[in-house]
Amino acid sequence: MSELRRNILGEAKRIVIKIGSRILVDSVRGGVRTSFIQKFAHSVAKLVEDGKEVIVVTSGAVGTGMAILGYDEKPKVLAEKQACAAVGQIDLMYVYREMFLGNGFAVGQILLSADDFRDRVRYKNLQNTLKTMISKKIIPLINENDSLVVKELNGIGDNDKLSSDVALFFDADLLVVFTDEDGLFDDNPKKNPKARLLRFVPEITPDIIALTGKPGENGSAVSTGGMRSKVESIRAVVKSGCNAFLANGMKVLPHEIIYGDAVGTLFIGSHKKLGSRKRWLSFVSTPSGSVVVDDGCAEALRKKHSSLLPVGVVAVQKQFKAGDLIEVLSQQGERLARGIAQLDSANVQLVLQKKTALVRSILGEDSPEEVIHKNDLVVF
Numbered sequence: 001m002s003e004l005r006r007n008i009l010g011e012a013k014r015i016v017i018k019i020g021s022r023i024l025v026d027s028v029r030g031g032v033r034t035s036f037i038q039k040f041a042h043s044v045a046k047l048v049e050d051g052k053e054v055i056v057v058t059s060g061a062v063g064t065g066m067a068i069l070g071y072d073e074k075p076k077v078l079a080e081k082q083a084c085a086a087v088g089q090i091d092l093m094y095v096y097r098e099m100f101l102g103n104g105f106a107v108g109q110i111l112l113s114a115d116d117f118r119d120r121v122r123y124k125n126l127q128n129t130l131k132t133m134i135s136k137k138i139i140p141l142i143n144e145n146d147s148l149v150v151k152e153l154n155g156i157g158d159n160d161k162l163s164s165d166v167a168l169f170f171d172a173d174l175l176v177v178f179t180d181e182d183g184l185f186d187d188n189p190k191k192n193p194k195a196r197l198l199r200f201v202p203e204i205t206p207d208i209i210a211l212t213g214k215p216g217e218n219g220s221a222v223s224t225g226g227m228r229s230k231v232e233s234i235r236a237v238v239k240s241g242c243n244a245f246l247a248n249g250m251k252v253l254p255h256e257i258i259y260g261d262a263v264g265t266l267f268i269g270s271h272k273k274l275g276s277r278k279r280w281l282s283f284v285s286t287p288s289g290s291v292v293v294d295d296g297c298a299e300a301l302r303k304k305h306s307s308l309l310p311v312g313v314v315a316v317q318k319q320f321k322a323g324d325l326i327e328v329l330s331q332q333g334e335r336l337a338r339g340i341a342q343l344d345s346a347n348v349q350l351v352l353q354k355k356t357a358l359v360r361s362i363l364g365e366d367s368p369e370e371v372i373h374k375n376d377l378v379v380f
């Protein structure tokens with residue numbers, strides 16, 4: 001096991017490190033936890049000097065801004081929360097800048113939103129910017145563009161999903177997620193002192209997800225995501241072949257994870273790496289429409305990696321056009337896959353549960369026969 005760990009962690013070249021607000025924000029005195037960033041910068045500098053390529057995804061803007069503006073808890077009004085982020089981001093970046101410069105490295109800030117991964121042009125720009133920064137040994141510091149982004153009801157998302165998007169995008173070998181616990185436990189250690197640490201998770205099954213409570217359940221005064229969003233985001237990266245390590249940023253530093261025997265939970269990446277097109281499909285977070293498939297079709301998608309054929313589709317749930325990204329749901333409402341539709345929803349409606357041989361006689365000789373071709377399909 002230790003040998004396996006050493007191989008997986010020690011050989012990682014492209015590394016994305018996500019640091020949660022609980023580590024970055026001093027909940028007692030308020031403001032940025034400078035002592036953490038100082039040690040962190042020193043540790044990352046060692047990795048970069050050793051030829052590793054490191055991208056940092058950092059939370060902490062809202063929590064830092066709250067202290068400056070005098071809030072004890074996250075404001076409920078979205079614009080106030082976004083103002084906290086705008087104020088806090090400056091202090092946060094200032095501390096990173098000072099600490100990395102002390103180790104001989106410049107930092108660069110990139111503020112992103114989900115749209116930046118969805119839009120091909122911005123996506124390419126991001127790729128070029130990051131490539132240039134990495135080649136010049138500038139440390140990219142990424143956060144969500146909190147002051148502008150409006151996400152679902154509460155406006156500011158957690159950075160767990162952002163870090164997995166970045167890891168997928170960057171084709172990382174390893175995603176390190178730092179929080180304030182030693183890793184994933186078999187129960188929330190803040191509520192159950194007897195909870196045991198899992199050192200190794202070969203596969204993220206529904207039972208593993210169940211250990212993390214309900215979505216958003218364990219955010220805090222400064223944090224947002226909770227353990228569930230971390231493990232769900234880690235699941236997306238391990239599916240695409242990237243390994244992940246969850247550790248306590250108060251106790252463990254990046255170089256100790258890569259070269260030592262640091263405590264934490266190792267999640268093993270699937271040995272089948274996803275190609276860049278499929279990785280891109282996985283990024284796009286808001287599909288235009290959805291279809292529901294029967295159990296046999298769900299099994300074929302999961303086990304045989306087949307194309308999605310009309311015969312397995314029982315309903316169109318949300319309208320879409322050919323070429324749109326759509327979601328595939330089970331009859332129980334579970335998210336199974338997503339991919340680019342070849343047919344629009346009106347045509348899918350006409351051929352629901354029809355065998356392939358009949359599809360063209362209904363839709364015309366030039367019509368595609370699949371709802372989603374397997375090359376454009378990502379199964380979760």
Ligand SMILES: Nc1ncnc2c1ncn2[C@@H]1O[C@H](COP(=O)(O)OP(=O)(O)O)[C@@H](O)[C@H]1O
Pocket residue numbers: 019020021022023178179180181183184185186187188189190211212213218219220222223224225226227228
């Ligand atoms: N099974 C579990 N193992 C570890 N931590 C858990 C578990 N279930 C819930 N948690 C909670 O998740 C919290 C970390 O998530 P979060 O509050 O989003 O922090 P961060 O700011 O680091 O992103 C921990 O402090 C812990 O209370």
Ligand SMILES: N[C@@H](CCC(=O)OP(=O)(O)O)C(=O)O
Pocket residue numbers: 019020021022058059060061062063085143144146156157158159160219222223224225226
């Ligand atoms: N992007 C926001 C925060 C998101 C957030 O709290 O994330 P996390 O601490 O990872 O649960 C920030 O910088 O404050």
